[in-house]
Amino acid sequence: MSAVSATDNRIHAVYEFDGIEDAEQVALGLVVEETIEYPRELVADQWLRDEVIGRVEDVSCAENGRQVAHVTYPVEDVGGEIPQLLSMLFGNCSLWPGVRLVDVAFPSALLAMFPGPRFGVAGVRNMTGAIDRPLLATAIKPLGSSTDVLASMAYELAAGGIDVIKDDQGLANQSYAPFEQRVAHVASAIRTANEQFGTHAIYAPCISGPTEQLDHRVEFALTQGAAGLMVLPGIAGFDVIRYLASRDDVNVPILAHPSMLGAFTASSHHGIAPNLIYGTLPRLAGADLTIFPHAGGRFSFPLEDCAAISSACSSELGIFSAILPAPGGGMTMGRVAEVSQFYGPDVALLVGGDLHRGDLRRNAERFRDLAERAMNTRAHDLSAPSS
Amino acid sequence: MSAVSATDNRIHAVYEFDGIEDAEQVALGLVVEETIEYPRELVADQWLRDEVIGRVEDVSCAENGRQVAHVTYPVEDVGGEIPQLLSMLFGNCSLWPGVRLVDVAFPSALLAMFPGPRFGVAGVRNMTGAIDRPLLATAIKPLGSSTDVLASMAYELAAGGIDVIKDDQGLANQSYAPFEQRVAHVASAIRTANEQFGTHAIYAPCISGPTEQLDHRVEFALTQGAAGLMVLPGIAGFDVIRYLASRDDVNVPILAHPSMLGAFTASSHHGIAPNLIYGTLPRLAGADLTIFPHAGGRFSFPLEDCAAISSACSSELGIFSAILPAPGGGMTMGRVAEVSQFYGPDVALLVGGDLHRGDLRRNAERFRDLAERAMNTRAHDLSAPSS
Numbered sequence: 001m002s003a004v005s006a007t008d009n010r011i012h013a014v015y016e017f018d019g020i021e022d023a024e025q026v027a028l029g030l031v032v033e034e035t036i037e038y039p040r041e042l043v044a045d046q047w048l049r050d051e052v053i054g055r056v057e058d059v060s061c062a063e064n065g066r067q068v069a070h071v072t073y074p075v076e077d078v079g080g081e082i083p084q085l086l087s088m089l090f091g092n093c094s095l096w097p098g099v100r101l102v103d104v105a106f107p108s109a110l111l112a113m114f115p116g117p118r119f120g121v122a123g124v125r126n127m128t129g130a131i132d133r134p135l136l137a138t139a140i141k142p143l144g145s146s147t148d149v150l151a152s153m154a155y156e157l158a159a160g161g162i163d164v165i166k167d168d169q170g171l172a173n174q175s176y177a178p179f180e181q182r183v184a185h186v187a188s189a190i191r192t193a194n195e196q197f198g199t200h201a202i203y204a205p206c207i208s209g210p211t212e213q214l215d216h217r218v219e220f221a222l223t224q225g226a227a228g229l230m231v232l233p234g235i236a237g238f239d240v241i242r243y244l245a246s247r248d249d250v251n252v253p254i255l256a257h258p259s260m261l262g263a264f265t266a267s268s269h270h271g272i273a274p275n276l277i278y279g280t281l282p283r284l285a286g287a288d289l290t291i292f293p294h295a296g297g298r299f300s301f302p303l304e305d306c307a308a309i310s311s312a313c314s315s316e317l318g319i320f321s322a323i324l325p326a327p328g329g330g331m332t333m334g335r336v337a338e339v340s341q342f343y344g345p346d347v348a349l350l351v352g353g354d355l356h357r358g359d360l361r362r363n364a365e366r367f368r369d370l371a372e373r374a375m376n377t378r379a380h381d382l383s384a385p386s387s
Numbered sequence: 388m389s390a391v392s393a394t395d396n397r398i399h400a401v402y403e404f405d406g407i408e409d410a411e412q413v414a415l416g417l418v419v420e421e422t423i424e425y426p427r428e429l430v431a432d433q434w435l436r437d438e439v440i441g442r443v444e445d446v447s448c449a450e451n452g453r454q455v456a457h458v459t460y461p462v463e464d465v466g467g468e469i470p471q472l473l474s475m476l477f478g479n480c481s482l483w484p485g486v487r488l489v490d491v492a493f494p495s496a497l498l499a500m501f502p503g504p505r506f507g508v509a510g511v512r513n514m515t516g517a518i519d520r521p522l523l524a525t526a527i528k529p530l531g532s533s534t535d536v537l538a539s540m541a542y543e544l545a546a547g548g549i550d551v552i553k554d555d556q557g558l559a560n561q562s563y564a565p566f567e568q569r570v571a572h573v574a575s576a577i578r579t580a581n582e583q584f585g586t587h588a589i590y591a592p593c594i595s596g597p598t599e600q601l602d603h604r605v606e607f608a609l610t611q612g613a614a615g616l617m618v619l620p621g622i623a624g625f626d627v628i629r630y631l632a633s634r635d636d637v638n639v640p641i642l643a644h645p646s647m648l649g650a651f652t653a654s655s656h657h658g659i660a661p662n663l664i665y666g667t668l669p670r671l672a673g674a675d676l677t678i679f680p681h682a683g684g685r686f687s688f689p690l691e692d693c694a695a696i697s698s699a700c701s702s703e704l705g706i707f708s709a710i711l712p713a714p715g716g717g718m719t720m721g722r723v724a725e726v727s728q729f730y731g732p733d734v735a736l737l738v739g740g741d742l743h744r745g746d747l748r749r750n751a752e753r754f755r756d757l758a759e760r761a762m763n764t765r766a767h768d769l770s771a772p773s774s
Binding site for chain 1: 416420421422423424425426429430432434435438439440463464465466467468469470471473474475477478479480481482483484485526528529530531532555556557559560561562563565595596597598599601619621622623624625626627629630633645646647648649650651652653654657658659680685686687688716739740741743744
């Protein structure tokens with residue numbers, strides 16, 4: 001949960017940076033950089049100086065020696081657009097060494113400019129019939145597989161009870177399994193499995209591609225029965241999520257994938273905190289599910305970051321729905337119990353390659369068993385007397 | 388200039404990472420991560436293992452103790468799309484600690500899939516009549532100014548002989564100076580100045596905004612006489628540049644601004660090397676001018692990075708034109724001579740706030756004098772006998 005709040009109708013942001021004696025000056029420079037980017041002393045207009053430039057509310061020194069600046073920006077500086085919001089929060093100061101955006105809070109006047117997640121946790125549960133357990137997510141892969149192989153794979157995964165089946169983020173429009181052919185066949189295979197087995201799997205193709213093909217790919221996917229869409233905001237921009245969430249005809253959940261976003265979180269001394277870039281920002285843009293690497297997989301994400309991302313998915317954000325954290329990145333079947341316990345039921349467990357060790361459908365069924373059992377154990381733990 | 392070449396029709400990439408004994412394994416893991424993202428041992432198909440997964444060509448240890456892996460990817464893995472190219476080069480491995488993409492080389496088969504810069508150095512020189520000197524660039528600002536103020540400013544800047552006048556990247560669609568009103572009035576003011584003074588200033592509005600308004604903003608700007616367009620690839624995606632460069636009706640130079648891209652270059656141990664993210668990649672996408680922070684300004688960029696970016700703007704890249712490096716970020720009039728000498732004539736010097744200390748038109752004229760004089764001095768230096 002954010003440590004700052006925006007009850008004064010301004011956008012609140014907290015930055016950490018190095019520096020000792022001139023911390024106040026650095027903070028003043030930062031709000032100038034992120035708003036007017038112009039020498040303050042040359043601004044003749046008193047209103048502009050007072051009302052347009054961000055304000056430094058407080059600067060203090062953290063235990064780790066880093067300076068912590070709490071600043072606020074007027075909502076008017078954003079003009080209601082996600083690109084400018086991002087530009088103001090971290091655009092130019094991404095180029096400053098050692099600056100990290102660690103917290104934000106948005107006033108309702110800003111939140112009201114965006115549609116928010118259309119489905120959220122409850123909506124995705126409703127679509128998949130996964131009411132009281134972690135959702136099960138996976139990707140069709142690997143790149144290089146033919147459409148037939150991917151479609152058969154999707155069929156088995158749906159038959160085995162996976163809730164969310166997405167394209168691997170590397171599946172674009174290669175000749176191996178071109179976008180339209182793949183989406184048509186995979187959507188059809190999943191629909192068939194859902195009908196045969198009474199399952200409710202969602203297929204979310206990756207629609208990040210050429211700019212001029214965005215609308216066509218989205219419309220094609222929906223026409224073919226895709227019941228979700230995956231976006232790579234680090235490559236296509238966060239605003240694409242907002243755009244899809246705003247479209248009345250895009251009545252399916254939106255998944256955000258972290259490709260390229262690791263640049264913001266690689267250093268604890270620079271960039272944007274994981275809970276913001278993988279939690280608050282995709283949720284603000286309107287994602288219903290956000291993928292990020294869970295601790296102990298291939299990407300060494302610390303557990304506390306995972307907890308903070310999960311919290312950002314559900315803590316108060318105006319009237320925006322809670323969304324699903326989807327920890328992945330080398331998750332294995334052997335960790336389903338542990339990870340389910342860590343996140344609780346409101347999670348989409350993303351297991352990829354490990355499902356393919358042996359029979360795919362049987363593994364999918366086992367995946368569901370493990371997730372259901374983890375919840376029962378957890379419920380038992382929580383209700384057990386503390387003797 | 389790239390240290391690798393792509394004469395074998397594959398995409399070459401060089402990554403640095405930490406690690407000692409298992410460097411070969413890390414490199415093998417990396418090419419799997421960036422292509423199939425799937426356990427290699429589960430891939431039954433020999434063709435897929437041999438032809439789809441990236442190949443590790445060489446791993447060596449650099450003087451600084453970092454491991455250097457030279458890998459190659461098949462062009463077919465990209466499917467001709469910029470988003471997938473970026474995803475493959477650094478998408479998932481952005482989430483690996485300590486990995487940096489330091490070099491790339493693209494085969495002609497890949498380059499042929501993209502339009503490349505339409506104008507390049509020669510084209511922008513031709514439009515502005517700035518034949519044998521550094522180009523002069525600036526931004527209208529600050530955010531909060533009214534359209535009238537910005538239009539008068541643009542008029543003075545054009546009258547004073549500035550070649551490229553762009554929107555500050557924070558000018559989006561705020562009520563202070565809404566996009567359409569601003570673009571119409573500023574374009575008109577610059578046209579008037581050009582007619583009155585025989586100048587050839589280009590106006591490049593910032594067109595990164597809501598996804599669904601991209602086409603409208605571009606078309607509106609062009610209709611109003613904007614003779615350039617600025618994109619924020621770190622926020623809107625590099626593919627927007629490629630899209631604009633591909634459109635036959637967008638017959639104006641494209642400027643790339645580095646907002647948010649600093650996340651990739653903040654650490655010398657992670658991310659993407661500055662020459663790639665500010666040079667090669669925008670040029671590959673089709674930008675004609677690329678903005679980045681010059682050394683010694685507000686952003687502490689090392690000189691050698693600036694030299695490498697400049698080199699990436701003009702070194703061989705298939706048949707793609709050389710483009711203009713536009714160093715900025717706190718550049719002052721007092722540094723015009725030094726910076727001109729550093730880059731040589733093929734540069735767009737970007738001076739912002741400092742032009743506003745005193746009379747704007749006179750400062751613009753002085754800016755041009757300084758740039759012309761720097762070139763004469765340089766020519767003199769170069770032709771002087773080395774006695």
